[in-house]
Amino acid sequence: MGMYDTITINVAMLPVTEKDRKRLEGQHFQTKSLDESLQHYRITDDGMLETDWDMLWWELNNYTWGKPRTEESVPPEENWEVVKITDSIHFYTHTENNRDFFEFVAFFELGKMLIIRKLIDIDTVKSKIKRKSKT
Numbered sequence: 001m002g003m004y005d006t007i008t009i010n011v012a013m014l015p016v017t018e019k020d021r022k023r024l025e026g027q028h029f030q031t032k033s034l035d036e037s038l039q040h041y042r043i044t045d046d047g048m049l050e051t052d053w054d055m056l057w058w059e060l061n062n063y064t065w066g067k068p069r070t071e072e073s074v075p076p077e078e079n080w081e082v083v084k085i086t087d088s089i090h091f092y093t094h095t096e097n098n099r100d101f102f103e104f105v106a107f108f109e110l111g112k113m114l115i116i117r118k119l120i121d122i123d124t125v126k127s128k129i130k131r132k133s134k135t
Contacts, residue, residue: 004030007091009043014104015118023100029091034083041083043106047113049089050080084111090119 007029011021034041041051054077085108092103103119 002032003036003038004032005034005036005039005041007031007041007043007089010045013043013045013047013116015116016102020102023095024093024102027093027095029093029104031089031091033087033089033091034085042080043113049083049085049108049111049113051083052078052080054079082111086110 009029011024011027014021014024016024031041039051041049043049088105088107090103090105092101094101101120104116105119106116107114
């Protein structure tokens, strides 16, 4: 299992059907392609990979096991910065009580997303299983 990071992305940017878009609305995705430090990343509508390092350090210094150490702590203002990586990022999520699994890979150059692909098409897998079970 281990640690992972989370990614948010506008579902309109995902190469999925309208039906799947509705299922994915509001979902956060997990990834182990980055730092695996429980950091939060986002892919903006213009395709930039960003993170808020100030928030990560604030959370590390003000939380213990997911609970605030003091109630007086005030989180910092949002300070999103472009993460200038040239690499691919795999990210995935489960929906509807863990019944549907979606996995994507996005390719970045200096923090700008070049292309995104869906890796697992769950509907195709389900129909293959149904066809196989009928034979």
